[in-house]
Amino acid sequence: MSDPEGVSNHYTHGGLLDAIRAGLERLGKSPDTVDIQDLGPVDEFHIGGREASEQFLDQLQLSGDDHVLDVGCGLGGASRFVAHRYGSRVTGVDLTEEYVETGRVLCSWLGLDHRVDLRQGSAMALPHPDGEFDKAYMMHVGMNIADKQGLFTELHRALKPGGRLGVYDVMRVGEGELTFPVPWAMTAETSALDAPETYKSGLSAAGFRVVAERNRRDFALDFFARLQANTAAAGGPPPLGLHILMGETAPTKIKNMIENISEGRIAPVELIAEKLP
């Protein structure tokens, strides 16, 4: 999938903020009492949630001096986490207007709106000058972008020389037809999965040097096993969780993800790269 309207239609929920408010109430919280931990299960839309973010983002050497770009930021959960944990200033860009608008409200609830700026826009044409960012990352976004080299060329432009880029995407790691729907696409026609080799050649053609690679298959299967055990023990999903973002097809999408990963067709993979000076 690379048609921007198709992508944002796929992710648009229609009543997301109200659904999050309702979940908060069930947690016994309100916008005045909510904290960053409460939102983690719903505002980090990638395999492993906040736990995955911590393990991935620690490799970017983030600091309070950095201006960081969150590419395809979704609701901005990781943007807020980076601002909170590392003290960085963060700009998030995402195609889906509802995610950006909802994310801005979540930033204001947490008092992070002065350090986190979320904007609607495309990762393929960022509204920022050359060399604006010290670091950049994208989590579970490339599965919706067919032109990987074009994407990495644009991120290379927006980064300072020596700047780090982290990619944490679901990638094609084996043969076999995928079972759909999955969280990023309802059918094969709207999925833009690529192998780690394609990512790495796109990165190097754009002017990056890949410094680390990690396949997160076992972590992903363990994460899904824990999610299923918790859901079974509680008799249903938690008040705030990714089922809210994925809608009524959430159980099928999760089941298919587990099957596709278990069968070795796909896996979440991290790549860390540096812009060559």
Ligand SMILES: C[S@@+](CC[C@H](N)C(=O)[O-])C[C@H]1O[C@@H](n2cnc3c(N)ncnc32)[C@H](O)[C@@H]1O
């Ligand atoms: C699975 S969500 C991940 C969101 C966020 N990175 C996270 O981990 O919580 C994929 C996101 O990528 C965004 N996206 C897809 N293609 C994009 C593009 N070309 N430019 C900007 N955002 C894009 C979608 O709108 C969606 O919010």
